[in-house]
Amino acid sequence: MRPNVYLWLIPLLLILVALPLVFDSPFMLRIVTETIMWIGLAITWDLLAGYTGYLNFGHAMFFGVGAYTTAILMKHAGWAFILTVPLGGLLAGLLALVIGVPTLRLKGAYFAIGTWALALAIQQLALILDITGGPDGMRLPPFLNPAYFYFWMLGVVAGTFALYWVLLERAPFGLKVRAIREDQEGAMALGINPTTVKVQAFVLSAIPVGLMGSIYAYWITFIDPLSALGDILTDQAVVMAVVGGLGTLIGPAIGAVIVFAFKTMFWAYLSDYQVLYLIILGAAIALTVVFLPNGLWGTFMGYREASRTFKNGLSIRPRIDETADTEKAPKGEPDHV
Amino acid sequence: MSEAILKIQDVVKTFGGLHAVNGISFDLAEGEVMGLIGPNGAGKTTLFNVISGYYAPTKGRIQFKGRDIGGLTPYRLASIGIGRTFQVVKPFPGLSVLENVTIAGLCRHPKRKAAEKHAWKILEFTGLADQASKSAANLTLAGRKRLEIGKAMALEPSLLLLDEVVAGLNPTEADKTIELILKIKGFGISILIVEHIMRVIMNISDRVVVLNFGEQLALGKPADVAQDPMVIQAYLGEEAA
Amino acid sequence: MQLLPQVILDGILIGGVYITIAIGFSLVFGVMHIIDFAVGEWIMLGAFMGYYLNRWIGLDPFLLLPFVFFVFFAIGYGLQPVIGRVLSGKRGNPLLMGLVFTFGIMLMIRGLGLTIFGFYSRSIPSALASSSWLYEKGDFFLTVPFVRLAGLMFAAAITLTLSFMLKKTDFGTGVRALAQHPESAGLMGVNSRKTNCVIYGIYVGISAMTGVLIATIFSITPMEGGRYTVLAFFIVVLAGMGYLPGVPWAALLLGLLQSIFIVYLSASYTLLAVFVFLYIILLISPKGLFGKGW
Numbered sequence: 112m113r114p115n116v117y118l119w120l121i122p123l124l125l126i127l128v129a130l131p132l133v134f135d136s137p138f139m140l141r142i143v144t145e146t147i148m149w150i151g152l153a154i155t156w157d158l159l160a161g162y163t164g165y166l167n168f169g170h171a172m173f174f175g176v177g178a179y180t181t182a183i184l185m186k187h188a189g190w191a192f193i194l195t196v197p198l199g200g201l202l203a204g205l206l207a208l209v210i211g212v213p214t215l216r217l218k219g220a221y222f223a224i225g226t227w228a229l230a231l232a233i234q235q236l237a238l239i240l241d242i243t244g245g246p247d248g249m250r251l252p253p254f255l256n257p258a259y260f261y262f263w264m265l266g267v268v269a270g271t272f273a274l275y276w277v278l279l280e281r282a283p284f285g286l287k288v289r290a291i292r293e294d295q296e297g298a299m300a301l302g303i304n305p306t307t308v309k310v311q312a313f314v315l316s317a318i319p320v321g322l323m324g325s326i327y328a329y330w331i332t333f334i335d336p337l338s339a340l341g342d343i344l345t346d347q348a349v350v351m352a353v354v355g356g357l358g359t360l361i362g363p364a365i366g367a368v369i370v371f372a373f374k375t376m377f378w379a380y381l382s383d384y385q386v387l388y389l390i391i392l393g394a395a396i397a398l399t400v401v402f403l404p405n406g407l408w409g410t411f412m413g414y415r416e417a418s419r420t421f422k423n424g425l426s427i428r429p430r431i432d433e434t435a436d437t438e439k440a441p442k443g444e445p446d447h448v
Numbered sequence: 449m450s451e452a453i454l455k456i457q458d459v460v461k462t463f464g465g466l467h468a469v470n471g472i473s474f475d476l477a478e479g480e481v482m483g484l485i486g487p488n489g490a491g492k493t494t495l496f497n498v499i500s501g502y503y504a505p506t507k508g509r510i511q512f513k514g515r516d517i518g519g520l521t522p523y524r525l526a527s528i529g530i531g532r533t534f535q536v537v538k539p540f541p542g543l544s545v546l547e548n549v550t551i552a553g554l555c556r557h558p559k560r561k562a563a564e565k566h567a568w569k570i571l572e573f574t575g576l577a578d579q580a581s582k583s584a585a586n587l588t589l590a591g592r593k594r595l596e597i598g599k600a601m602a603l604e605p606s607l608l609l610l611d612e613v614v615a616g617l618n619p620t621e622a623d624k625t626i627e628l629i630l631k632i633k634g635f636g637i638s639i640l641i642v643e644h645i646m647r648v649i650m651n652i653s654d655r656v657v658v659l660n661f662g663e664q665l666a667l668g669k670p671a672d673v674a675q676d677p678m679v680i681q682a683y684l685g686e687e688a689a
Numbered sequence: 690m691q692l693l694p695q696v697i698l699d700g701i702l703i704g705g706v707y708i709t710i711a712i713g714f715s716l717v718f719g720v721m722h723i724i725d726f727a728v729g730e731w732i733m734l735g736a737f738m739g740y741y742l743n744r745w746i747g748l749d750p751f752l753l754l755p756f757v758f759f760v761f762f763a764i765g766y767g768l769q770p771v772i773g774r775v776l777s778g779k780r781g782n783p784l785l786m787g788l789v790f791t792f793g794i795m796l797m798i799r800g801l802g803l804t805i806f807g808f809y810s811r812s813i814p815s816a817l818a819s820s821s822w823l824y825e826k827g828d829f830f831l832t833v834p835f836v837r838l839a840g841l842m843f844a845a846a847i848t849l850t851l852s853f854m855l856k857k858t859d860f861g862t863g864v865r866a867l868a869q870h871p872e873s874a875g876l877m878g879v880n881s882r883k884t885n886c887v888i889y890g891i892y893v894g895i896s897a898m899t900g901v902l903i904a905t906i907f908s909i910t911p912m913e914g915g916r917y918t919v920l921a922f923f924i925v926v927l928a929g930m931g932y933l934p935g936v937p938w939a940a941l942l943l944g945l946l947q948s949i950f951i952v953y954l955s956a957s958y959t960l961l962a963v964f965v966f967l968y969i970i971l972l973i974s975p976k977g978l979f980g981k982g983w
Binding site: 213214216217218220221223224225227228229231232235236238239342346349353386387388389390391392393394395396397398400401404 | 724774775786788789790792793794795796797798799800801803804915919922923926957958960961964965967968971972975
């Protein structure tokens with residue numbers, strides 16, 4: 112990875128920190144907060160998808176876990192917000208740990224369907240249970256302070272970005288994760304336990320999302336199964352990451368900014384045609400997959416990470432190594448674990 | 449004769465009704481190079497897969513340095529000193545040559561910097577140092593095979609399983625690879641090598657074991673095995689025997 | 690306990706509809722090896738076409754079925770080359786490319802549906818809807834609503850037709866060859882492009898007809914497409930991806946489960962149970978009940 116690019120992020124961070132002090136518009140602040148949240152959602156999804164090669168179509172479940180944790184604890188148990196946030200993240204991580212071990216054994220497409228089914232199940236649970244308020248959702252004690260939530264969100268997302276950067280670019284973790292994505296059997300022969308690494312990636316992708324969910328709940332003051340656990344959360348994160356560029360950290364961030372900016376303008380100027388947004392979202396991802404599989408950022412930087420995800424991320428059958436020459440796969444080729 | 453580093457005892461591997469490996473037994477002495485030969489489909493790669501942990505043996509025992517390893521995972525075996533190459537080479541195509549070997553180096557050197565230093569030494573050893581930043585997918589076949597060996601060596605193994613590392617190379621490249629294997633042997637690493645190219649096997653192996661249809665046909669010095677009528681029959685058919 | 694026979698019967702009848710949801714989906718997977726995320730959306734579109742045709746022309750939805758089939762067959766036939774291009778693209782794994790691409794298609798169709806049809810639900814009236822067949826014997830009685838029975842018969846007809854086509858016609862043999870080994874099939878003279886177009890057309894056509902059925906027996910909203918996609922996934926995973934003979938069994942099983950849950954537990958738990966069950970099946974036996982999936 113070229114370090115120069117990341118150096119640009121430090122002044123950007125300083126600007127972002129100073130933003131509320133310079134601009135006085137609560138509306139603008141809310142927009143930026145939500146943009147930052149989407150950046151967080153997109154890069155966490157990309158950790159599992161672009162780097163590890165697993166498509167989690169149930170990403171929203173971690174968000175919902177965090178959101179409902181905060182909502183339930185604040186509303187029914189009178190907890191202070193600050194205490195609920197770490198717990199939201201922790202529970203999301205725990206969920207990832209528990210379901211990760213069995214689910215990550217599944218091959219690509221089955222993992223996608225499995226996580227999708229699981230997230231839908233959790234959404235159903237939220238619709239049914241009383242403690243979550245059912246379809247009517249939950250109202251939290253109001254606290255109007257845009258700057259407060261802005262800094263919370265910025266802190267979580269910036270921290271996540273920094274953590275991911277260290278883990279993926281500097282620590283052995285990044286190499287191991289990519290090795291598994293490229294060739295799991297080959298990685299095993301080199302001493303890497305794929306399940307351990309995959310679960311680590313899964314948990315790492317879940318905890319920040321739980322934190323963001325917690326913040327979201329108190330920030331928006333209202334959550335329901337649709338807004339906190341809905342498909343649309345995952346779908347948008349997926350589009351953002353793919354359009355931006357899988358397998359990079361900056362790609363999904365850019366994708367998030369672009370898609371969210373587009374969505375906001377759509378909402379502002381074309382609110383009659385809101386459902387058109389879905390159409391355009393769909394078209395965006397369809398076209399990206401066909402013409403720009405590495406996403407905007409990936410293509411710009413000449414990366415080829417996304418191709419690797421697309422190549423390996425959804426295979427069901429054991430892959431025949433395409434880089435070998437004329438030898439065909441021997442009959443003893445082990446199945447994916 | 450030094451203590452056997454690898455003991456294969458009556459190993460059987462079945463897939464449904466198919467006996468891919470049907471009662472193989474031999475000992476590999478420490479520092480020995482043993483060739484594993486046999487016609488296509490004889491079960492050589494299956495045996496490798498069993499020894500390196502990708503399959504658990506259906507029956508039989510495998511002992512490495514005195515302890516049972518049947519059924520252990522490949523990554524566990526890598527960490528206790530068994531390295532292998534794959535017949536269909538498995539580079540990590542999206543990563544550079546250096547990164548490929550560094551990943552292997554992480555096994556013995558958990559910190560990335562140390563692993564990278566170690567990787568450089570391996571690249572020098574295998575003659576790939578000048579291609580370190582190239583993408584592994586862009587290597588020639590010879591390069592990829594050497595990378596394969598390099599990655600296995602980065603594990604600092606005591607036992608190296610080589611699966612057809614010479615096949616497909618032209619004579620010059622093949623000779624260089626043979627040199628490499630002999631250097632590895634010089635370190636005292638025990639080697640089990642599958643190869644179709646007879647002159648390679650016969651020249652570098654201390655002993656040879658012959659498989660056919662999963663059964664063990666012969667075991668002994670290369671020259672003796674080459675004269676064994678059953679071996680000749682297996683390779684060349686009835687009339688030649 | 691009196692209810693049990695009725696519950697079982699209801700389950701079988703519902704299973705019939707589920708068969709048609711899943712059978713086209715499984716066929717397309719088996720031949721083209723794509724997981725079409727948009728299957729529920731095709732169902733939804735078909736339902737709405739049926740609804741509007743019924744309103745404008747006044748024909749009973751069951752009579753509209755062939756027309757709907759042909760329209761959507763044409764749509765599918767025409768769309769297939771685009772998908773084919775995505776799948777054969779030089780970069781990337783076709784299965785994944787296909788899935789993400791159909792994911793995009795799904796979003797587009799759903800948005801289209803919401804735009805054109807709005808948010809509220811519709812239902813198609815049918816002459817059969819008001820009658821049922823009542824079987825009485827003392828205390829024991831069974832109600833068989835005609836419209837659901839028709840749905841089951843429809844499913845049986847589709848299954849038999851497909852089965853006949855695949856096993857007894859030359860075209861069908863070509864399809865099976867294509868599913869097993871595209872290159873060899875091509876060498877044997879199977880026109881893969883045309884076959885794929887026909888198969889995809891059949892799949893879209895059947896899905897659309899299923900939509901009409903669903904709107905007649907129940908109701909439909911543009912947002913419900915996702916739910917049917919989940920059901921299709923569930924059935925096909927249970928049956929084994931691409932293993933057509935497993936579909937009727939899996940569909941009937943799902944119908945039975947749903948029926949039992951609704952009566953003996955609660956309707957709202959049904960969906961939850963379906964999702965959890967799907968997840969568990971994937972963990973235990975991703976190749977399906979018969980172990981013959983991909």
